[in-house]
Amino acid sequence: MKIIVCVKEVTDTAVVLKIKVDSPEIETENLPWVINPYDEYAMEESLRLKEKHGGDITVITFGNERAENILRGCIALGADRAIRINDKSVKGRDSFVTSKILAKAIKNIGYDIILCGKESVDYGYAQTGQTIAEFLHIPCISAIKKFDVFPSNKEAACNREIEGGLEVVKCNLPAVFTAQKGLNVPRYASLSGIMKAKKMKIETLELDTLDINPSDFKPKIKITNLSYPPKRTEGKIIQGLLPDTAKELTKNLKEAGLI
């Protein structure tokens, strides 16, 4: 079974961000970079699949050289092959472009199961996995919380959370699945894994080898500005002692028409 995991590098979710003065981008200097948290679940699921059914795992990212760190992290966990598509020649890429390029590269590698994160925690488009599936003309089940594969009949069954409940969905393989939190608990890398990752070569793929029409590099949407959200004005701490404070709070909420 050929398993592909798409991973993306993002800034750590807790750091304070600064917007560049002259362009709608964040200052990236000295920021901690991590694998997109949802991609960790995708990665863990690939390891479990391999343990259960055999196969090999290829991790792939579309990004700059720094993003090789997260690929090494995945090798340390047990990925067999790591590919970075060099993003140098693409300006202002959007999720559409990213999906197009990933789909092309994945097609060349070959696949039975493609795992992505449900969304990336930086720009949160939540569309790449589904769009990759469209470009490959295969099914996609998004935001899965449980995953069972039946290799003999080339089928998979998933649970996905919907508003007010849970959906059990089946599809044929090959297919794309996007990972939601709750799918699994990711493991840590072993020391020997980390050692192995240090030595292993990461393949780089240049875009001109992918046979993509240059018009496909043209982003369809453009970020025109970044700003800080309006600061919530610090409210009032209700002074005094119980039960008066709780009574006053309830009164305030009532007067504001909130309850």
Add this chain to the structure above:
Amino acid sequence: MSNKEIWVIAEYDDGGIKKSTWEAISAAGLLSGYLKLKPAAVILGNGIQRFTEELSKEVEIVYYIEHPLLSKYDSNAYVKCLHQLIKDKKPAIIIASATIRGKDYIPRLSGRLNYGLITDCIGFELTDNIIFKRSVYGGRLIATVKFEESELWIVTVRPRCFEYKIPLNPLLLRGTEGAVKGEILHVKPALGQQDIMTVIQEIIKETGKRPDLSEADVIVSGGRGMKGAENFKLLEDLADALGGAVGASRAVVDAGWLPHTFQIGQTGRVVSPMLYIACGISGAPQHLAGMSTSKCIVAINKDLNAPIFKIADYGIVDDLFKVVPVMIGEIKKDKNN
């Protein structure tokens, strides 16, 4: 752009057209007025004609795509049907709610049509250029986004970010003067079994009587300060007194006190209720990412220095186990009067 249409793709459940769809129709109303587009709604399914009347009160055209194979949702079937209608009618804008379903099939539609998509939009700026606002980096920044030159825009809008107008009651309107009604057009798509890519085998409904987190007006949320699963009964009582839902921080989910469906934050649900009551939650940035757009935030925490107070509209620095029962008592007292 005039004479062209702006579409809202409607969602429904047993309870009728979803609230998030009416919000999307409000959003479409803003754009259609500004760009002089004809508002239309599209609804897909089987045996759902009953919903079309309701929609036709709010838009000029209702496309009602009906097929037995649409009795269950499948993203590829949806995309195939929509694609056929889009080729025919050439709308200028398509809007869907960024619900779990909208998020599932709309990216595939964008791929098939080869047109760009702006997901999870929280507002517009109507200037020379139409600019879409998105909350990015877990709510730490706001991005404005525009489409590059294109004949069709596809947008999903985040639930609870646009005004929810209660739809007019069709019964009241019947026969009354001035009742305008849109056209209802029945569309029969070319769809076959081979188009179905995924099969929903079962839908397990939560049996709870509380509203879903994404639709609740009030959310009572608990954190590590709740100290154990058994204590959530207290928050359920408060939620029930307010007709609200219960949520939780990740600490609660990681401790196994509540399942992940309750988690609010960066890696949980993003909610935006009228009232969010955080009990024993410190207010880590990843938690704030999921709730900081709530209209009113109340924090109950023992620690005055907890960061949640920095964004709260009202705060009480005290033991939640003492505060919450008093609140429940006050609310119930008023109800009985």
